[in-house]
Amino acid sequence: MQLTHDHEQIRDTLKRYIDEHINPHVDEWEEAEIFPAHQVFKGLGDLGLLGLTKPVEYGGMGLDYSYSMVMAETLGLIRCGGVPMAIGVHTDMCTPALARFGSDELKRQFLAPAIAGDMVGCIGVTEPGAGSDVAGIITRAELDGDEYVINGAKMYITNGAQADWVC
Numbered sequence: 362m363q364l365t366h367d368h369e370q371i372r373d374t375l376k377r378y379i380d381e382h383i384n385p386h387v388d389e390w391e392e393a394e395i396f397p398a399h400q401v402f403k404g405l406g407d408l409g410l411l412g413l414t415k416p417v418e419y420g421g422m423g424l425d426y427s428y429s430m431v432m433a434e435t436l437g438l439i440r441c442g443g444v445p446m447a448i449g450v451h452t453d454m455c456t457p458a459l460a461r462f463g464s465d466e467l468k469r470q471f472l473a474p475a476i477a478g479d480m481v482g483c484i485g486v487t488e489p490g491a492g493s494d495v496a497g498i499i500t501r502a503e504l505d506g507d508e509y510v511i512n513g514a515k516m517y518i519t520n521g522a523q524a525d526w527v528c
Contacts, residue, residue: 406478455528
């Protein structure tokens with residue numbers, strides 16, 4: 362893959378954010394066993410980094426996946442594992458499904474704020490009886506009048522304790 366000046370600008374911007382706003386706090390966050398996801402994601406959203414490949418009409422940049430690869434590589438500069446994992450779950454697991462399959466209403470309600478860093482997303486897959494095997498998931502959403510009732514159990518949900526929405 363040939364990196365362009367635009368790729369390098371994204372790398373430099375993210376590296377600067379990591380150096381100034383994440384790595385100085387990693388030891389404190391590790392000790393507390395939590396990091397301020399909304400604060401970190403808002404900073405990344407303000408820089409346009411949470412929507413690199415997402416549709417422009419919802420606040421994304423509409424770039425190809427090579428930019429996400431540069432971002433993923435640069436997240437490796439964070440001096441812990443949980444924070445880059447949380448960012449990756451948000452940018453590369455829950456928001457892609459919403460961007461691809463969500464209605465316009467859902468994209469406006471959840472995707473646009475997730476790209477802006479105003480909402481933290483997570484993906485609800487892992488279950489006590491199925492692990493991460495999506496074919497074994499037993500949680501169901503059943504229509505009850507005008508609302509859906511979700512029955513089931515989830516565990517080990519990255520971002521789950523701080524998430525505003527679940528995919």
